[in-house]
Amino acid sequence: MTATAANAGERRRYWFSIAALAVVLPAAILVHTGDTIREWLRDMRDPIAVESGALQRYAGADWRLTGLARLPGSLPKTAVVLAEFEATVDDPAQLAENRCQVALTDDRGRRWQPAFLPESAVHKAKPAAADKPHCGLFEGTSTGDTIMMAESFVVPEDAKSLALSVSLSGALPAYLLFR
Amino acid sequence: MIGSIKGPAAVLLAAAMLYGMQRTTPLYSDITSPVPVTGRQGERVDTSAFAIGVANVHLAREVTASSFGRDRTYTTSGVWVIIEAAAAAKQESLSLTSAKWLGPNGVRHALSQRLSSMPGMPGTERLEPGIPRPMLMAFEVPESQLSGATLLIARSAVTPLAEEAWIKITDVRAQNIRSTVKLGRGNRSQPWTLEAQ
Numbered sequence: 001m002t003a004t005a006a007n008a009g010e011r012r013r014y015w016f017s018i019a020a021l022a023v024v025l026p027a028a029i030l031v032h033t034g035d036t037i038r039e040w041l042r043d044m045r046d047p048i049a050v051e052s053g054a055l056q057r058y059a060g061a062d063w064r065l066t067g068l069a070r071l072p073g074s075l076p077k078t079a080v081v082l083a084e085f086e087a088t089v090d091d092p093a094q095l096a097e098n099r100c101q102v103a104l105t106d107d108r109g110r111r112w113q114p115a116f117l118p119e120s121a122v123h124k125a126k127p128a129a130a131d132k133p134h135c136g137l138f139e140g141t142s143t144g145d146t147i148m149m150a151e152s153f154v155v156p157e158d159a160k161s162l163a164l165s166v167s168l169s170g171a172l173p174a175y176l177l178f179r
Numbered sequence: 180m181i182g183s184i185k186g187p188a189a190v191l192l193a194a195a196m197l198y199g200m201q202r203t204t205p206l207y208s209d210i211t212s213p214v215p216v217t218g219r220q221g222e223r224v225d226t227s228a229f230a231i232g233v234a235n236v237h238l239a240r241e242v243t244a245s246s247f248g249r250d251r252t253y254t255t256s257g258v259w260v261i262i263e264a265a266a267a268a269k270q271e272s273l274s275l276t277s278a279k280w281l282g283p284n285g286v287r288h289a290l291s292q293r294l295s296s297m298p299g300m301p302g303t304e305r306l307e308p309g310i311p312r313p314m315l316m317a318f319e320v321p322e323s324q325l326s327g328a329t330l331l332i333a334r335s336a337v338t339p340l341a342e343e344a345w346i347k348i349t350d351v352r353a354q355n356i357r358s359t360v361k362l363g364r365g366n367r368s369q370p371w372t373l374e375a376q
Contacts, residue, residue: 074367078310110308113272156309 047165047177059171060094061087061147065164065178067129071121073154080119081112081153083164084129085178089145092138098168100135104153107161114151122152135166211339215331219347226342228273229306231266231314231332233346237375238325238353239360242317244294252359253293258325260318260351261360263373266332267311276302277336278316281345282324287331291317297362298370301332315362315371325351 030037050056056063067084074080081104089095104112118130132150141147155162167175218224223232239259243252253259266275278301280288290301297303299315306312320328328351333343363372 075310076368109270111271112307113305154307154310156307159309 046173046175048174049177049179052179055088056176057090058166058174058176059098059168060091061089063087063166063176066148068162068164068178069126071119071125073157074119074121075154077157079155079157079159080121081155081162082118082122082126082129082150083153083178084126084132084148084150085135085164085166086146086148089138089141089143089147092141092143092145094170095138095141095168098138098170100138101167101169102135102151103165104155105163105165106155106159110159112153112155114153118150118152119154213331213333213338213341213343215345216342217345217347220330220349224344224346225269226344228270228334228342229266229268229275229344230311231264231275231344231346233262233264233330233348235263236348236351237261237263237360237373238351238356239375240356240358242294242360242362244297244362245364246296255319257319257321258356259291259360260320260325261362261373262316262318262330264314264316265311266306266314268306268308270308272305272307273334274302274305275314275332275334277331277333277343279331279336280318280320280324281329281331282320283327284324286324288318288320288324291319293317294362298364304370313369313371322353322356325353 048056048058050063050065052065052068054064063085064087065083065085067082069082069084071080071082083102083104087095102114104114114134122130129150132148134151135149138147151164164178165175166178216224216226220233220236223230237260239261241252241254242259242261243250245251260280278290282288294300294317295302297315297317299313301314301316304312316330328348330346330348331343332346334341357375359376361374361376363374365371
């Protein structure tokens with residue numbers, strides 16, 4: 001083998017290694033962050049739009065929004081949004097093992113979490129709704145039961161096109177979006 | 180001659196570089212520390228998750244606060260710094276639970292736990308998007324740490340790489356230390372009252 005031939009072989013190996021980096025580096029990053037990416041993908045959500053009053057099958061129950069009322073807030077320029085919804089149980093086992101997350105969204109992508117205790121306006125205007133439980137008590141139900149739930153949110157007065165999203169951990173990435 | 184020096188010189192240079200890198204390796208806590216978003220007292224500071232503005236900074240030798248209908252006086256061997264601010268969440272409901280007073284000597288003072296149950300204190304109320312709320316903070320700091328300080332506000336003290344508002348406090352002078360600041364309970368939209376004496 002001559003010196004030039006050895007050089008040519010070395011050069012080829014050098015460029016091959018450089019080119020391989022372009023493939024190997026992203027692959028290494030992918031492998032090392034695999035779990036994070038999987039979690040991130042699971043967080044990518046997939047809404048099921050439901051019209052007000054319509055029934056929608058989700059996570060072992062039939063869901064329906066029964067009311068989305070706007071009440072005066074106790075702070076200036078705010079409103080209280082009271083969302084009442086119900087689930088008719090179809091598959092108690094499937095429903096029971098879920099954690100429930102509820103949020104209110106608007107057309108600007110803002111997201112409100114539910115208040116832990118209903119505001120005084122709720123007690124005044126809809127006392128029955130104030131006694132309804134939060135979303136998330138699905139243990140010990142049987143087929144045909146209807147679970148009535150209510151959540152209240154404090155939003156600014158100018159919040160428009162509000163939608164209620166309900167997601168159950170076992171049914172993600174799909175979630176319900178009531179308009 | 181030169182060729183025989185080259186080898187050892189390269190080794191020495193590499194050793195020096197490695198030693199330098201080893202000595203200056205940042206701690207894990209530095210790498211994952213919050214990302215500062217700077218601003219000044221009196222202006223709105225916007226992070227991606229929340230906005231905050233600091234209005235008034237009161238200095239006092241003691242604080243009187245009413246709790247459960249009784250007035251209690253809190254003395255300190257340093258100085259009380261009582262801060263009135265306003266904050267709002269931007270996209271998501273959140274709580275601001277971490278506030279620190281970064282003194283000119285680099286020491287961070289945590290919120291005073293003695294007044295943490297006062298209405299309006301960080302963590303007593305969740306912030307909702309689009310609804311600005313008043314926020315009250317109280318620190319006990321040595322007198323030498325008053326001017327040239329920075330107020331650090333974040334959602335929590337431990338979230339890696341989250342944003343933290345760094346607000347330069349411009350309006351504090353040692354001669355403005357009052358003898359007493361009186362904190363009382365306010366109403367829903369302004370949760371506290373403050374009188375300086």
